[in-house]
Amino acid sequence: MLYKRSVGGVIFDVFNMILMALLFIIMVYPFLYVLNYSISVSSRTVGTLLLWPHGLDFRNYTKLLSDPALLRALFVSVARSLIGPFLELFVTGMAAYALATPNLVGGKIFRTIFILTMYLSAGLIPTYVFMRMYGLINTFWIYVLPSACGVFELILIRTYMESIPYAMREAVYMDGGNDFQAYWNVLFPICLPVNAAVLLFDILGQWNAYSDTQIYNTMAKKLYTLQYVLANIMTSQTSLETLKNSSSATTSQGMKMAMTVITVVPILFVYPSMQKYFVSGIMLGSVKE
Amino acid sequence: MKRVKKIDPALQPDHPRKLSVRIRQQKWLLLMLLPALVNILLFNYLPLSGWYLAFSNYKPSKGIFGGKFVGLKYFKQIFHEMPDLAYLFENTLVMNSVSLILTLVSAMVLAILLKEIRWKPVAKVVQSVTFFPYFISWVITYSIMWSLLSTKSGALNQILVKAGILDTGLNLLGDPKYSWMLIILLDAWKSVGYNAIIFLSAISGIPLDQYESAALDGANRFQSVWYITLPNILPTASVLLVMNAGWLFNSSLDQYLMFTNATNRPKMEVLEYYIYRSGIGKLNYSYATAITILQALLGITMMLIVNQIAKKLNQAAAI
Numbered sequence: 001m002l003y004k005r006s007v008g009g010v011i012f013d014v015f016n017m018i019l020m021a022l023l024f025i026i027m028v029y030p031f032l033y034v035l036n037y038s039i040s041v042s043s044r045t046v047g048t049l050l051l052w053p054h055g056l057d058f059r060n061y062t063k064l065l066s067d068p069a070l071l072r073a074l075f076v077s078v079a080r081s082l083i084g085p086f087l088e089l090f091v092t093g094m095a096a097y098a099l100a101t102p103n104l105v106g107g108k109i110f111r112t113i114f115i116l117t118m119y120l121s122a123g124l125i126p127t128y129v130f131m132r133m134y135g136l137i138n139t140f141w142i143y144v145l146p147s148a149c150g151v152f153e154l155i156l157i158r159t160y161m162e163s164i165p166y167a168m169r170e171a172v173y174m175d176g177g178n179d180f181q182a183y184w185n186v187l188f189p190i191c192l193p194v195n196a197a198v199l200l201f202d203i204l205g206q207w208n209a210y211s212d213t214q215i216y217n218t219m220a221k222k223l224y225t226l227q228y229v230l231a232n233i234m235t236s237q238t239s240l241e242t243l244k245n246s247s248s249a250t251t252s253q254g255m256k257m258a259m260t261v262i263t264v265v266p267i268l269f270v271y272p273s274m275q276k277y278f279v280s281g282i283m284l285g286s287v288k289e
Numbered sequence: 290m291k292r293v294k295k296i297d298p299a300l301q302p303d304h305p306r307k308l309s310v311r312i313r314q315q316k317w318l319l320l321m322l323l324p325a326l327v328n329i330l331l332f333n334y335l336p337l338s339g340w341y342l343a344f345s346n347y348k349p350s351k352g353i354f355g356g357k358f359v360g361l362k363y364f365k366q367i368f369h370e371m372p373d374l375a376y377l378f379e380n381t382l383v384m385n386s387v388s389l390i391l392t393l394v395s396a397m398v399l400a401i402l403l404k405e406i407r408w409k410p411v412a413k414v415v416q417s418v419t420f421f422p423y424f425i426s427w428v429i430t431y432s433i434m435w436s437l438l439s440t441k442s443g444a445l446n447q448i449l450v451k452a453g454i455l456d457t458g459l460n461l462l463g464d465p466k467y468s469w470m471l472i473i474l475l476d477a478w479k480s481v482g483y484n485a486i487i488f489l490s491a492i493s494g495i496p497l498d499q500y501e502s503a504a505l506d507g508a509n510r511f512q513s514v515w516y517i518t519l520p521n522i523l524p525t526a527s528v529l530l531v532m533n534a535g536w537l538f539n540s541s542l543d544q545y546l547m548f549t550n551a552t553n554r555p556k557m558e559v560l561e562y563y564i565y566r567s568g569i570g571k572l573n574y575s576y577a578t579a580i581t582i583l584q585a586l587l588g589i590t591m592m593l594i595v596n597q598i599a600k601k602l603n604q605a606a607a608i
Contacts, residue, residue, distance in 0.1 A: 009510055016402055020415045023399075026478070027418040030433045033444060037436060047447040095325030098318040105311050110322065117333040119535070123581030124542070124561075125568040126339025127332075129353055134331070149328035179317035208426035211542040215569055231428045231547060234435060253442050260432040267424055275420055284490055 031264070038257035045254070060258035070229060070259075076140070077207060077226040081266075084144040085202035089195060091148045096157035097183045102166070114151050124215070131216060138220040143212060147205070153198045156283065160194040161187060197277035200270050207266060230259050343579035356575070363579035374563075378538075381559040384469055385537045388476035393526050395477055396484030400522070401514055403485065404492055416489075419482030430475065431547035438462055438471075462548070465556035472548065472557070484529070491525040492518060527599045535592035538584045560584050 033050050041055030048054065064070050098104060099111055122130075127146075136142040164187065172182035188195070213228040224232075233256055277283055312319065338353075343363055345356030367374065399419065406412040422430070437444050438461040446458025461467045495518065503513045540561040549557045558566075560580065568577030 006509065012405075012510070013407060016405060017411070019402065020406065020411060024415055024418055027422060027482075030437060034433055034436055047451040049444070049448065091324045091328060094321035098322040101315075101318055104318055105308065105315055110326070113326075114329065117329050120333065120337060121585070122333070122336035122339055123578065123585070124564050125574050125577045125581060126342060127336045128569065129339050129342065129347075129574065130332075130336040133353065145328075146332040149325040149332075151329075154325070179315075180321060183321065204424050208424070208428075209543075210426060210428045211546055214546060215542075215565075227426055227428045230432060234428070234432050234547070253436065256432060257436055260429055260436075263429055264425065271421060271424060274424065275417060278420075278486060279416075281490065284487065 034257045034260050038254055038261050040254070042252060042254045057254075060252075060254045061262075064255065064258055064262065069224075070226075072222065073224050073226045073229045074262075076223055079140070080143040080209075080225065081203050081206040084147060084206040085199050087144055087148050088150050088153065088202050089199055092150055092153045092198070093157055093188065093191070093195065094183060095149065096154050096161060097179070097187055099154070100158045100161040101179075114154055117151050128215060137216050138223070139217075140223055142216045143206070143209070143223075143225075147202075150198075150202065153202065156198060157191060157194050160191055160282070164190055193277070194282055196273070197282045200274050200277065201283065203270060204267065204274065226263050230256075230263055233259060340578060340582055342575050343582050345575060347574045349574075359575075363576050364583070366576065367579055367583065376555060377558060377560050377563050380469075380556060381538055381540060381561075384472045384476075384559065385540065387469070388473040389530070389533050389537070391473060391477050392480050392484055393529060395481050397488050397522060397526060399481055399485040400488035400492060401518055403489065404518070405510065405514070416482065416486070419485060421482070422479045423483040425479070427541065427543040427547050430479065430544075434471075434475070435462060460552075463550060463552040465553045468548075468553045468556040472544075487529070488522050488525060491522045495521045527602065531592070531596050531599050534595035535588045537591050538587045 036050040036053045037045055038060055039056055039058060040050065040053045041057045044054040095114075099107065099114070101107070104110070131137055131142060131146070136145065168186055168190070169179070169182045172178075172186055177185070208227065209225070210227040210231055213223070213225050214231070217223045217228075341354060342356070344360060345354075345358050347353075347356040403412045403416060406415075425433075435443070438446070440446055440458040440460045440463070443458065443461075445461075446455070449455040450458055459467070461471060499517050499521075500513055503517055508516070538560055540559045542561050542565060545557070545559055545562040546565070549559075549562050561584075564577045564580050564584075567573045567580070
C-alpha cells in the first residue's frame with residue numbers, strides 16, 4: 001500500500017462505497033423493476049417499488065410466447081442476428097487480410113477508401129432512394145447487406161493481424177498455397193479472439209436495430225423484428241394476435257414488461273463475453289485509434 | 290560524392306516494379322478485397338451521389354437523376370424557414386453537447402473512483418453493471434423508462450402520488466420542459482460505463498513509478514489523483530471530445546423515434562428526426578436531402594473548430 005491510512009482517506013473510502021452502491025442501484029433497479037413487474041400478479045403492482053415479485057404469474061409469458069406474430073418476429077430477429085454477423089465476418093475478414101498485407105497493390109488508396117466511409121455518410125434519404133433502386137425495400141436483405149462490410153470491424157481485425165508474423169503466410173506460400181488458403185486455413189483460426197469479438201459486437205448491433213424496419217420494411221409484416229414489434233406496442237399501434245382477440249384494445253403493462261424482458265434476455269447471454277473482449281482491449285484498440 | 294541507392298533484395302522479396310506483374314501476383318488478395326469494395330461502393334459511395342436530390346425536383350418515377358435541376362432552391366427555402374427551424378438546431382446541439390460533456394466528465398470521475406476502491410470485487414461488479422446499459426437498444430430503454438416514468442402507470446409517479454407528495458403524476462416523457470434533461474441523463478446512464486472503461490485503460494497505462502515518487506515526496510491520495518491521474522487521462526478525454534465533435538449535429542434515429550412524441554416535439558425534435566419526418570413521412574425528398582447536406586457541412590465545421598481548440602489547449606492531444 002502506497003499511502004498511509006488517514007482519517008480523510010477513510011472518510012473518502014466510505015463516501016466512495018456509498019456512491020458506488022447508489023450507482024449500482026441506478027443501473028440495476030430499472031431492469032429489476034421490469035422483471036418483477038412482468039411476473040407479478042397485475043392487481044398487486046400499483047404504487048410499489050417491486051423490489052421482489054408480488055405474487056407469481058407467468059401468464060404474460062405464456063400468452064406472448066404462443067402468439068404467432070411474436071414468434072415470427074423472434075424468428076426474424078434471430079435470423080438477422082445470425083446471418084448478418086457471419087456474412088459481415090466473411091466479407092470483412094478477407095478484406096482485413098488483404099489490407100494487412102504490407103505491399104498490397106494500391107494498399108494506401110484502398111485503406112483511405114475504407115476509412116473515409118466512417119466520416120462520409122450519404123444520409124437517410126439518399127440512402128433510402130438507392131435502397132429502393134436496388135430493390136431491397138421490403139426484403140430481409142435490407143437488414144444484412146448494407147452492413148456486410150463494417151469498417152470499424154475491418155480496422156479491428158487488421159490491427160490484430162498486423163501483430164501476427166508475416167512468416168505464417170510465407171509458410172503457406174512455400175507449400176504452394178495461395179492467399180485464400182493462407183487466410184482460411186492459418187490466419188482465420190489464429191484471429192479467433194478478434195473474430196469472436198467482432199461477431200458478438202455485430203450480433204448485438206443486429207439484435208438491437210430498430211429504425212431500419214421502421215424506414216424500409218413497414219409494409220412487410222412478415223419481416224417485423226422483435227424490437228419493432230415492441231416499439232409498436234409501446235407506442236400502442238398493436239400488432240399482436242393476442243391483443244386483437246383480447247377484450248381491451250391496449251396491451252396490459254405486464255405484457256409490455258414481459259416483452260421487454262424477452263428482448264433483453266438474449267443480450268444477457270452475449271454480454272459477459274462482450275465485456276471480456278472489451279476489457280482485454282481487443283475492442284478498445286480501435287475505439288482509441 | 291554520389292550516394293549509391295542500394296536496396297537489400299531480401300527486404301523486398303516480391304516487389305517487382307511493373308504494376309501488371311504485381312497485380313497478377315496478388316490476384317488472390319485483390320479477389321478477397323473485392324466483396325468488401327463492392328459493398329462499400331454500393332452502400333456508401335454511390336448513395337453519396339444522391340445528394341443531387343437536394344439540387345433537383347425529384348420525382349420517384351423519373352429516377353434519381355431524372356429530376357429537373359433547380360440549383361439552390363431548397364437551400365434558399367431552408368434559409369427562409371430558419372426562424373421556424375431554429376429549434377431543431379438548438380435541440381440537437383444542446384442535447385448532444387451537454388450529454389457528451391456530462392458523459393465524459395462522469396466517466397472520468399467513475400474511472401478514478403473505481404481505481405480508488407480498495408476492495409476489488411466491488412469495483413468489478415460496479416464496472417459490469419454500469420457497462421451493461423450501453424448494449425441495450427433504445428426501444429428497450431424507452432420501454433423501461435416508460436414503466437418507471439409514465440404519468441399514470443409509471444412507478445415513480447405512482448409512488449409520489451401515493452405518498453401525497455404530488456397530486457397528479459409528472460408527465461416526464463411527454464412534457465417538453467423535461468425533454469432535454471431526460472435525454473441528457475439517459476445518454477449518461479447508457480454510456481458512462483462504456484466510456485469509463487476507456488478511461489480505466491488510460492489509467493492503467495500510467496507508469497507506477499510516477500505514483501511511487503509522488504508518495505515518497507509525501508503526496509496523499511487526493512494529491513496523486515489531482516496531479517498524476519487527471520493530467521494523464523485528460524489527453525484521452527480530449528481525443529474523445531474531438532472524435533465526437535463531428536457528430537454533434539447527428540443523432541440516433543432509433544433514440545428519437547422512440548422518445549419524440551406530439552407533445553414534447555418543441556424541445557425534443559432533432560435534425561435527424563426532422564429529416565425522417567419530412568423525407569420518409571411527407572415525401573419531401575429533395576428538401577430533406579438539403580437538410581442532410583447542411584447537417585454534414587455543420588458537422589465538418591464543428592470538428593475543425595473543436596480540433597483547433599483542443600490543439601491550442603493541449604498540443605499533444607489533438608489528432
